[in-house]
Amino acid sequence: MSGVLLEMLENLCSKPFTILYPKEKVPIPKGFRGKIAIIDEKCIGCSRCAKVCPAECITMVPDETEIEVKGKKIVRKKRPVLKFFRCIRCGLCEQYCPSEAIVMRCQLSECGPDKEVVVQ
Amino acid sequence: MTGLLGLEEVKSALERFGTVEQVRFNRIKLATTPEKVHEALFRAQTLLACDHLIQISALDNGQNFELIYHLTGPHRTVISIAIALPRDRPEMPTTSDILPPAGIYERQIYDLLGIVFTGHPNLKRIILSEDWPENEFPLRKDWKPRPRIPSGGTREEGK
Amino acid sequence: MPEVILPIGPQHPALKEPVNFRVIVDGETIVGLELDVSYTHRGIEKAAEQRDFIRVVPLLERVCGICSHAHAQAFCTGIEEIMQLEVPPRAQYLRTIVAELERMHSHILWLGVAAHVVGFNTLFMWTWRDRETTQDILEEMTGNRMNYGMNEVGGVRRDLSPGQIRSILSRLPKLEEQIGKYVEMVKGEETMLLRFRGIGKLSKAEALRYGTVGPTARASGVDYDVRRDDPSIAYPEVPWKVVTDTNGDVYGRTLVRIGELQESLGIIRYCLEHLPEGQIYVPAPKVAPKAEILSRYEAPRGELAHFIRTNGTDKVDRIDIRTPTLANWTSVTVSLVNQNIADIPVIVAAIDPCLSCTSRITILSERGRRRGEMSWAQLVDHGQRFYREGGRS
Amino acid sequence: MEPLLLGIYILLFPGFLFLFAYAFLLQYLDRKIAARMQQRVGPPLLQPFADFIKMLGKEVIDPAGVDRKAFDAAPVVALAAAMTAYLYIPIVGGSPFAFQGDLVLVLYLLTLPTIALFLLGWLSRNVFSSVGGVRAVTMLFIYEVPFFLALLMPALMAGSWSISEIALWQQEHGWFALLQPIGFVVGLIGLQAKLERQPFDIPEAETEIVAGPWTELTGRRLALMHLTMQVMLVAGSGLIAALFLGGPLLPWNISPAWLATIAGFLMFLGKTLVILVILASLKVATGRIRIDQLNDIGWKYLASATILQVGIVLLMDYIRVGT
Numbered sequence: 001m002s003g004v005l006l007e008m009l010e011n012l013c014s015k016p017f018t019i020l021y022p023k024e025k026v027p028i029p030k031g032f033r034g035k036i037a038i039i040d041e042k043c044i045g046c047s048r049c050a051k052v053c054p055a056e057c058i059t060m061v062p063d064e065t066e067i068e069v070k071g072k073k074i075v076r077k078k079r080p081v082l083k084f085f086r087c088i089r090c091g092l093c094e095q096y097c098p099s100e101a102i103v104m105r106c107q108l109s110e111c112g113p114d115k116e117v118v119v120q
Numbered sequence: 121m122t123g124l125l126g127l128e129e130v131k132s133a134l135e136r137f138g139t140v141e142q143v144r145f146n147r148i149k150l151a152t153t154p155e156k157v158h159e160a161l162f163r164a165q166t167l168l169a170c171d172h173l174i175q176i177s178a179l180d181n182g183q184n185f186e187l188i189y190h191l192t193g194p195h196r197t198v199i200s201i202a203i204a205l206p207r208d209r210p211e212m213p214t215t216s217d218i219l220p221p222a223g224i225y226e227r228q229i230y231d232l233l234g235i236v237f238t239g240h241p242n243l244k245r246i247i248l249s250e251d252w253p254e255n256e257f258p259l260r261k262d263w264k265p266r267p268r269i270p271s272g273g274t275r276e277e278g279k
Numbered sequence: 280m281p282e283v284i285l286p287i288g289p290q291h292p293a294l295k296e297p298v299n300f301r302v303i304v305d306g307e308t309i310v311g312l313e314l315d316v317s318y319t320h321r322g323i324e325k326a327a328e329q330r331d332f333i334r335v336v337p338l339l340e341r342v343c344g345i346c347s348h349a350h351a352q353a354f355c356t357g358i359e360e361i362m363q364l365e366v367p368p369r370a371q372y373l374r375t376i377v378a379e380l381e382r383m384h385s386h387i388l389w390l391g392v393a394a395h396v397v398g399f400n401t402l403f404m405w406t407w408r409d410r411e412t413t414q415d416i417l418e419e420m421t422g423n424r425m426n427y428g429m430n431e432v433g434g435v436r437r438d439l440s441p442g443q444i445r446s447i448l449s450r451l452p453k454l455e456e457q458i459g460k461y462v463e464m465v466k467g468e469e470t471m472l473l474r475f476r477g478i479g480k481l482s483k484a485e486a487l488r489y490g491t492v493g494p495t496a497r498a499s500g501v502d503y504d505v506r507r508d509d510p511s512i513a514y515p516e517v518p519w520k521v522v523t524d525t526n527g528d529v530y531g532r533t534l535v536r537i538g539e540l541q542e543s544l545g546i547i548r549y550c551l552e553h554l555p556e557g558q559i560y561v562p563a564p565k566v567a568p569k570a571e572i573l574s575r576y577e578a579p580r581g582e583l584a585h586f587i588r589t590n591g592t593d594k595v596d597r598i599d600i601r602t603p604t605l606a607n608w609t610s611v612t613v614s615l616v617n618q619n620i621a622d623i624p625v626i627v628a629a630i631d632p633c634l635s636c637t638s639r640i641t642i643l644s645e646r647g648r649r650r651g652e653m654s655w656a657q658l659v660d661h662g663q664r665f666y667r668e669g670g671r672s
Numbered sequence: 673m674e675p676l677l678l679g680i681y682i683l684l685f686p687g688f689l690f691l692f693a694y695a696f697l698l699q700y701l702d703r704k705i706a707a708r709m710q711q712r713v714g715p716p717l718l719q720p721f722a723d724f725i726k727m728l729g730k731e732v733i734d735p736a737g738v739d740r741k742a743f744d745a746a747p748v749v750a751l752a753a754a755m756t757a758y759l760y761i762p763i764v765g766g767s768p769f770a771f772q773g774d775l776v777l778v779l780y781l782l783t784l785p786t787i788a789l790f791l792l793g794w795l796s797r798n799v800f801s802s803v804g805g806v807r808a809v810t811m812l813f814i815y816e817v818p819f820f821l822a823l824l825m826p827a828l829m830a831g832s833w834s835i836s837e838i839a840l841w842q843q844e845h846g847w848f849a850l851l852q853p854i855g856f857v858v859g860l861i862g863l864q865a866k867l868e869r870q871p872f873d874i875p876e877a878e879t880e881i882v883a884g885p886w887t888e889l890t891g892r893r894l895a896l897m898h899l900t901m902q903v904m905l906v907a908g909s910g911l912i913a914a915l916f917l918g919g920p921l922l923p924w925n926i927s928p929a930w931l932a933t934i935a936g937f938l939m940f941l942g943k944t945l946v947i948l949v950i951l952a953s954l955k956v957a958t959g960r961i962r963i964d965q966l967n968d969i970g971w972k973y974l975a976s977a978t979i980l981q982v983g984i985v986l987l988m989d990y991i992r993v994g995t
Binding site: 144146147171172173174175177178179180181188190192194196198200219220221223224225228232245246247248249250258259 | 317318320322324325487488489490492502503508509572573575582584586588596597599601605606608609
């Protein structure tokens, strides 16, 4: 009982723990799996991200573009498209991407009601 | 806590029901038939001090339904008692009278695979929603989701 | 007042997840009970049969939000054993750290919920405040606060830098101090003791008979802990002990969980200080040979069993998950009869039910102790008649 | 008192207008202190008032088959009773309505809201409400006896049944909190139980029976019942302050009358706030107990403690009169 009273008094004299969201924000740590993004110029169109995605939020669409990889110019046939709100932030695409073209940013992602919305 | 059970010990208790083999350092498997499983479980409980039922694993291998009772006790050895049931007549006597927790697992298996446990005190639907159609057992290998057949729940508006 | 059916749930302030109790009460005493838990079935076991070993791990992580690592780990260790992979020790240690952090946050969460259930909201606020520390550590380690995505077949996906290790170690003493305070509060706070002592009592024989697992069983003196009995990952190398208690009631379960908090803290500290160098991952083959295995792991709520059968392809043939809550339900229905209605939430909360991962149900068996002259069947009849007539008292 | 002054007294200050303002303030402080003790932020100053206004504007839902008139009347009766009780509490000196026996009337009026709550629970034909209503009444039978005994002891010692006169008596002889410490403690606990706050929030235990008798209350009925509870908090803490802490009267005389009035008013504010802090701390530091446990505690400890207090008071009286 005395422990409870002591802690109560201690809290009464200290600042609240709550973070008042719109005014203050929690810092996002390094390595946070946040908003997913595709860096288009790096993508070589290999479809590995679409294969490993458990939520099937990445689909490949035909798109013939010439890109530069390690000084060589190649033509990629497809590019990935994200169904943004399907992403479950498992980070598998980031891990399996051979050219670091798909990344999870240190930034909170928005939310939306429709799973099928495609966000570029 | 006592030491691991040896294969010989288990053999002497359970050999009469079927083949006993050691599949892992702490796991011994007995393959038996549905009629004998009740007695085998009872002997495992009494002679081998198995006081905890870990799981009744149930699966459909295409030809048969398989049930595997995993038991353990203070000896830390997992004794698996495996049986196979014919697909056309999936029925077997319940074991919930000697293993109370089996009651819940049997209902789950009944719901998902359609195996009937005769003598079960309360064999009713448990996992699937109450308006799921009868005789649809989703974990059978030949079951495919068919969107035309209503499978319970409310429909979205306008559909 | 005659018997009344008191519907609790599927939506109810005391319950964090959908479950329906139909409690038959006589005044303030429970004379009968029906449970219905089938509101959150998602067909994960069927879905898991359609996915390869890379994509199935995030799916299994989502069986349960709180013990997500436990599910992924039980599956990964099982598949690794089938594939006969030698997982590097550093990966095993990292898995242990995440697993124990998960256990800590789950137990702190439980303590808060249990306090809230008996109306002691202050402890609820304080525990959830301190739980934030474990969540922050997990977020920094894995990138997510929940569903960590740390495991994969063959090892773990993220490494710890020396700086991160130091930062985590520096935050542990504060947490330890807070846990020490909880011990004092739980043992000294009168109203909580009144509500926890002697409630939902299970003797050792009953606990074994009804197949309880985890803290519920250990509070009744059943000395089972899969981490020791069927050791996997780094547990054999770490010094720790199994916490048991002989009270057998909600108070005992609280003490066991707080004791486990302290043990978990010790394990995390040991693992961080003795983290071996080396790889965190070995490449896993795409397909697994034909085999079957029962993979067990001690999730925060108790023993978790994954029965996995593979058939030589890159997908599992069958995965049968037995969650700890399912094993504990039988004991709840038994221990609720003849208790006070005020104790329903406490007893139910004491097993730390996780309904989404159970999504299964039980109805009180005929083993419920009979009270007065009414047999169970008569009581159910009576209850149903009552319910049809509108449940008027 | 002149009719005009009397009207001002009843309606404006320190009557109902002040009462509502102070009730909202106490509610705010109660929540804020509790929040800060739990290291939360707590509500802004006008939150209780905003809640009240919002609830007044909400739709009133009648549960099927409910007696609408009784359901509408019960909160009003409860509020009226609590407000009437407040008029007899001395706030700036003795109450102008004081008469011999107003203590009994106040105690009776303070019981009415609980009865109204039980009625609401019973009338709403909801199982949670019925169980909650039964719990409320069961609890009434448990705490009421020690609570009444504890509050009647000052009357016994002061030889008067008027709250204002008891307060006056303490001006000369010292506070009853010091003379009757057991009674004071039992009075505080009884007040906590009367207000259905932790650890006595058994009738509205949200994790068991949703909100008890409050479950089916909506709109203005809910607003009025909440307001009743807040007014009860003011009236109850004012009553305890008057009976045990000397009310608005100072232990010594201050010469200009207006200064004495202001000082008395400040005393009233200070004393009720102290009582509120005690009650809020009790709320934060405890969990909810069960009704059978309350029964045990109430009859075993509270009742016997008050009986002991009664014995001591009678003995003291005997010695005082004897000498």
